[in-house]
Amino acid sequence: MQITNNDNTAVLIILAMLGVFLAVGTFIIYSIRNQNKLLRQRQEFQKAQLAHQKELLKATIESQENERKRIGQDLHDDVGTTISGLRLLIEMFKPAHPDDDNLKEFTQTSKSIIDKIVKDVRNISHNLSPTTLRYYGLPAAITEHCTIINQSGKLSITFDNQAEAELQSLHITVATALYRVLEELLNNTIKHSGANRATISIKMIANNIVIDYNDNGKGITISHDIFKKGMGMQNIESRLLNIDAAYTIQPYNGQGFGIEITYPLHLNPVTAASNG
Amino acid sequence: MNPQLIYDIYAIYFVPLCALVPVYYGIKNYKFLIPSLKILLNFIVVSSLINLVNLIMISRHMHTVKLIHLYTIVEFFFITLAFSRIFSRRVRPLLYALIALFTIACTFNTFFIQNKIEYNSYTRPVGALIIVLYCMSYIIKTGTEERKWTEDSFNWINSGLLLYYASGVVMFMFNNYLLKWDTWALVIWTIIDTILLIEYILFAIGFYKCKLPTTTIQLS
Known part of the structure; x- marks a missing residue:
């Protein structure tokens, strides 16, 4: 039997070419999908890691706030009351010789010291847990804090609030974070800037609460990287990160420090809950 | 319409002119091109020039088969040089040695083995297979x-090379069976020209993606 081969070489070439083309095309598409899948997995992992870190940060800040509140209340209720009692006791003390000058002076000095302790305890208690914030809202708390500083003569603060209703509507977590950030900024101004004036301006821009903070101090004379690594700034950053607020430090132009904080109102837990 | 005429318009004018698209984007984004892409841009320009010479020779009824022998050396030289800039520095001497060896093999083949009016069906498939190997490694x-x-511009160019040379290997092997011009030869040449067109499009996308610097990771 004779073996014959009638294959058309050209057809075989065409089939081979198209076959290889298809195989290579499939391989390329497969590798694209594979690489994109890897990338997506990595991004999801990073997202989960970030969310976890944020949860940890939130828990830390919350426990810190609770602890501050507890210590503040203890100081106010226990230490404050006891010291007030001590002052009353001294006042009610009936000495054998009421006209003794030494005794009068001692009584007066003791009462002055007690008054100072009461004032200090109240201030510490207020700083640890600002009751005004809880009972009267963020604008009142900021106003009160500014008034205290203005009265101390350390700094003259102008507070311009054009978002009263929005600030009142903030959830306590957000309000506390913003309050703490402003407190930290004022603290930095007093401690490091040598400024005598500061302004806090709050307004609404496209459903965002925008807080502008400026002082007339020496500004950031160190590099931004070193500045951002500072304890105070890290504290500000972590508090803002926790509530998903953004901030921009104004570029240094020889004098003064300025920061703009933006908080999207739709992220406010109260608003978000009513929207959802 | 005559199929031969359609083929002539497609293969002689349209596909070679399409090479201008990647060249345009390559020149436009030249300052952002990594060394390997600059080499490949030069390769397209040189291969287009060789193609032009080929067309001139055809118009003067001269045999152009020997030009493919020269083109094989040129394409292997440029593509290997481009991959030598992508792969680790350690393999660079090996790739240079490969260029030298391949050039010697092609020259020997042209003068002593396939020295008649015939395609270099031994050396060109070998060159194509080595190029496929580079692409797969990448x-x-x-x-x-x-x-x-999609962010890596070289991914596009690598895909273009892989598609063209992998699909072309079989044709390069059996090129001498296609010396006789008939309908089947016309179909095969149309297919390879279309794959070349796809390669140009992928090259153009690759060069277009080079608007931002460092779009390709060097493999170390």
Whole structure:
């Protein structure tokens, strides 16, 4: 039997070419999908890691706030009351010789010291847990804090609030974070800037609460990287990160420090809950 | 319409002119091109010039088969040089040695083995297979990169090379069977021209993607 081969070489070439083309095309598409899948997995992992870190940060800040509140209340209720009692006791003390000058002076000095302790305890208690914030809202708390500083003569603060209703509507977590950030900024101004004036301006821009903070101090004379690594700034950053607020430090132009904080109102837990 | 005429318009004018698209984007984004892409841009320009010479020779009824022998050396030289800039520095001497060896093999083949009016059906498939090997190595090495495939401009160019040379290997092997011009030869040449067109499009996308610097990771 004779073996014959009638294959058309050209057809075989065409089939081979198209076959290889298809195989290579499939391989390329497969590798694209594979690489994109890897990338997506990595991004999801990073997202989960970030969310976890944020949860940890939130828990830390919350426990810190609770602890501050507890210590503040203890100081106010226990230490404050006891010291007030001590002052009353001294006042009610009936000495054998009421006209003794030494005794009068001692009584007066003791009462002055007690008054100072009461004032200090109240201030510490207020700083640890600002009751005004809880009972009267963020604008009142900021106003009160500014008034205290203005009265101390350390700094003259102008507070311009054009978002009263929005600030009142903030959830306590957000309000506390913003309050703490402003407190930290004022603290930095007093401690490091040598400024005598500061302004806090709050307004609404496209459903965002925008807080502008400026002082007339020496500004950031160190590099931004070193500045951002500072304890105070890290504290500000972590508090803002926790509530998903953004901030921009104004570029240094020889004098003064300025920061703009933006908080999207739709992220406010109260608003978000009513929207959802 | 005459199929031969359609083929002539397609293969002689349209496809070669399409090479201008990647050349345009390559020149436009030249300052952002990594060394390997600059080499490949030069390759397209040189291969287009060789193609022009080929067309001139055809118009004067001269045999152009020997030009393919020269083109094989040129394309292997440029593509290997481009991959030598992509792969680790350690393999660079090996690739240079490969260029030298391949050039010697092609020259020997042209003068002593396939020295009649015939295609270099021994050396060109070997060259194409080596190029396929480069492309596959690149895909395997970058396959685990955690970044978007489309962001790497070399991915597009690598795909173009892989598609063209892998699909072309069989044709390069049996080129001498296609010396006789008939309908089947016309179909095969149309297919390879279309694959070349796809290669140009992928090259153009690759060069277009080079608007931002450092779009390709060097493999170390």
